[in-house]
Amino acid sequence: MGSGAGNxxxxxxxxxxxxxxxxxxxxxxLYASVQAIETQSHADDKQWLTYWVLYSLLTLIELTFAKLIEWLPIWSYMKLILTCWLVIPYFSGAAYVYEHFVRPVFVNPRSINIWYVPKKMDIFRKPDDVLTAAEKYIAENGPDAFEKILSRADKSKRYNKHEYESYETMYGEGYQY
Incomplete structure (x- = not known):
């Protein structure tokens, strides 16, 4: 009987x-979450809601990296210790991880532009200014296209001047918009 109990x-x-x-x-x-729902306190609701968010993230990470995790023989014990730290309210592990790691990512997301590829700087290249931009446009589209742009700009300038004059007559000479 002793060996059976030992086994x-x-x-x-x-x-x-x-x-x-x-x-x-x-x-x-699950039990603690149901108890938290039944109480009027929001502190325990937050504790268990943050736990479930972290448990979901841990499960997603575990499923995503399952092939790598297989190679860690102590993963199941590490996960058990981490889960105990998250679950036991005395440690407030769920609140700590949420406040320091998860919340900053989701509340204040920093946009990262992964599509920006800077141009190679050539030491012999002229800086882009208005004249070089105009020269490039004329070279690519021809002088007629450039003349059309200039005439459109001139028309819009005349229109804006007329608009400004109508404001002067309506509101007085010192009116600025």
Whole structure:
């Protein structure tokens, strides 16, 4: 009988992560979440909501990198310890991770322009100014296209001058818009 209990204990210890993992990561948080819903306090709601957000992220990471995680023999124990730290309210692990790592990413996202490719700087290249831009446009589109742009700009300038004069007559000489 002693050897049977010893074997049972060995099996329990060898498979502790498999047995304790679902209890720590699912059963207790589900129970505590239901209890939190039934109370009027928002603090426990926040604790368990942040836990479920982090648990979802951990599961996504685990599913995404499953082939790499297979090579870590202690992954299941690391996950169990991390989950215990997140679950136990005494440590406030879920709140800490959420406030320091998750929230800054989602609340204040920094846009990263991955499509920007800077032009190679050539030491013999002239700086782009109005004259070189006009020369490039004439070379690419011809002088007639450039004349059309100039005439459109002249027409819009005349229109804006007329518009400004109508404001002067309506509101007085010192009116600025």
């Amino acid at each position: 049972f204990l060995k099996v329990l210890l060898r498979n502790f992560d498999v047995l304790a993992g679902p209890v720590v990561s699912l059963v207790y948080p």
